[in-house]
Amino acid sequence: MFPRRGAGLRHGGSPEKAELAAALGYDALFARDGFADAVREATAGRGVDLVLDPVGGPVRRASLEVLAPFGRVVVYGDLGLHGDWTADVWDLWKNSRSIAGYNIGDVARRSPATIGEHLSSALSALASGVLAYDPPAMAPLAEVVEVHRSFEAGSTHGKTVLDIAGRGAV
Structure with a gap:
């Protein structure tokens, strides 16, 4: 469920963020x-089995392209604020790929016990x-x-x- 040393591939938006991800031990x-x-x-050329996508937009589309057969993209955010888009169901079916979503707000409304289980895990x-754990950065209100x-x-x-x-302090 969580990144572990030697546990996959990661893309990032900047060299600094790539350095942070490297410290978690991703393979590439x-x-x-x-x-x-x-x-x-x-x-x-094989592709990957799983892409966890909090970004959306062009990244989400490109993620679909790198899936191996039976691979899936799990969408859990839209940090890029790209808005809605559609996927080609024919393409998903023909290439044995899938898209799933995880929206914590929706899960909390529909199944509070599930959120409790996820939090416990x-x-x-x-x-x-x-x-x-990376402690949060602290900023005074004057720097909002x-x-x-x-x-x-x-x-x-x-x-x-x-x-x-x-x-x-936090």
Whole structure:
């Protein structure tokens, strides 16, 4: 369920984010631009079994292209704010590929117990060290405009917490 050393391929939006991913021990890292060709080369044309996609848009389309037979793309966000798009069901069927979605808000509304199970699994993985923890960056409320600009530019990684009370701790 969680990334582990030697557990796959990762693409990223910047060299800095690739360095962060490398620290998690992925087998290979690719820049977003041209990653489909790089994945095909790294897998000798086979493709990958699973793509976890929080970005959307062109990345999602390219992810479909790099799937091996019976591979799947799991969509769990739209960080790129690309909006809706359609997939060609004929192409999915002919190439034995699939798309699935995971929306935490929807799961919470429909099955709160499932969210509890997922949270328990995540916290267990965190406590055992299987899941790495990167503490959030802290920013004073006075820097909210700069923080927002960083989000828009895609230059952040991990979480950022606004320190409204000025305590300097999470």
